[in-house]
Amino acid sequence: MRTLLDGLYKLCGWLAAFFLVAVGVLILLQIGGRLFGVLIPSTDDLAGFAMAASSFLGLAYALRVGGHxxxxxxxxxxxxxxxxxxxxxxLGSASLLTGYFAFYSADMTREFITFGDLSPGLLPIPLWIPQSTMTIGLVLICVALVDDLVAVARGGDPSYEGAEGELLESEKLATTASPGPDT
Structure with missing residues (x-):
């Protein structure tokens, strides 16, 4: 189970990175299109959807590696x-709060599917698609919080405890290894 959850967190981290790169690519396409007088429809909408996907899908992975x-x-x-x-x-109150948000996000996704809501703009996108990335991210951050809650309840350390020290140590190494502006 541990391997499955860690793999799922890592997969969501990679998906979050993909969507973040997609935001950059969409913005560059829009800028390039403007320079050459070409309209690329709904790049603002798509970039917004990709940013939401990146933000929510990255939550669980960031928690597990101490990045929050x-x-x-x-x-x-x-x-x-x-x-x-x-x-x-x-951890318990954060788990309950994110579980609450995940439940209502899933309910909203279901309503978007039921009613067939589309995004406004030149490119009508079914709203359940970007909403589902938000729901998946919220469910996974809730699972990660419950995962840490169970670890602490059993007398162990939360995942981010050890990862925070590793991040601080790697930052120290990076600052001491890089030459200063005077060299």
Whole structure:
């Protein structure tokens, strides 16, 4: 199960990266089209949909590798049992909140499919397509939060705890290895 979840988080990270590159490509196509007097229809809409897909699909992967910006000032000052309870409370409430959003996002996706809603603009895109990437991202961040909640409840560390240290260490290595502006 661990391998399956980690693979799913990584896949979503790659999809988020793909959609982020797609945003850049769409914007460059739009700029190039304007330079040559060519209208490329709905690039703004497509770039917006790709940005939403990138943002939501990347949430679970970013959490697992410690890439989220978290306010950990209080947790750093707590030790032992109080820290564990605070971590459990934070992960539990975040899991409930994202589960709530995921449920209603899935419901909205179902309504878009039922009513056949299309995006406004020159290129009518069924709205369930971009909405489904948001729903998938919300479901996966909820699963990742519950995954960490279970790990902490069993007495272990959350995934982002070790990953945060690795990120900080790699940043230190990168800054010490790169030559300064004076060299």
């Amino acid at each position: 910006i978290r306010v950990s000032l209080v947790l750093q000052r707590l030790h032992g049992r109080p820290r564990r309870w605070a971590e459990l409370w934070c």
